[in-house]
Amino acid sequence: MKSIRRPRSRSRPCNRSSMPGYGVDPLQLADATLKQLIDELGARTPAPGGGAAASVTAAVGSALGAMVINWSLTRKSLQEHRESNQRHLDALQAGASRSLQLADEDARAYESLNTIMKLPEDDATRLAEWDTAVEAAMAPPVETLRLCAEMAANLAGLAGTTNPMLKSDLAAAAVLVEAGGRTAAWNIHANLPLIGEARAVELTGEAQTLLTELRRIATEVEQACR
Template structure:
């Protein structure tokens, strides 16, 4: 599990000629880092100086910590889902019945593999939303990390979108494709626009 391995071990696996982990897991870790950075900035925005914002900051810390945990679970889920696709393609197809079972298994696995990045786009959007809330009150000494957080979330969202696309093109069930489209179409664009806007505001605040 990604959650329990060292960064070096994870990167070695990522760099290896193995199908998992891949871009989906990397995207989830982008989101996890983004959420962790939001939590860090919020924790630096505590104490007497920020007492009037204590309730907001406490909520952001709690939410961001929760998103870190969720993102790590999605990293592992992505590995599992993609491995499911690989395993489905390896199923025997020597008879008509086996071919039908293999096809059904592949289709089920592809839908699951698309569902995981769909959840990740929503999570990335939540990271950007928290960062946007925090920006106005954040400790100026760590304000650049707000931009770093949303940049990481942006990367998570755009990578997740590509991973949805590559699975959807192989899904034959039109109803399943429609559901995925309804859940995700345009979402990553909103995340990107919101992230770009906040990065611009952070830079303006830094540069005066």
């Protein structure tokens, strides 16, 4: 979700239908080609934005970690780790798939919130649906950050249980998963003004905790791969 601000009563709400490229069915990022994804991210449109970038980056990191394990499952010298490696592989593959879904969910949630923002501030529908719409728009980056922490946990320790020829790929996977989480955290931070103070404090605390863990694991994986 690209950063937005609650409009003032005299300001003109963002109208996506008047923006270039809007008015057609949004691209399903999970099914997009790499070029389509890059073109969409770089376009002068409200979405996809940082939220989608965070989720896609997390997916790439998770997939790279899965590749490392796939090249290790049949290696004779690593058979004692096969069962645990398989569990991590299943988790990373599921994480990559879910991350791509979150990229699309982020864009859809922003669209719903934008519709609410077009209404006058004293409109009954806006007043009734604002909190729900904002929370729904915040949900994808929050889940992405949580998912990145989970994926990082699945990468931890793999340097000693996977093909040593792929240590650079494993390190890159950890770096990318951390980057996805950090990007998601920035999306959360940018939109905290849209929610209540208590909820903002709660999310800020959770984000800081998850980021600390992400950085710790990514650093440990990189050091183990040197």
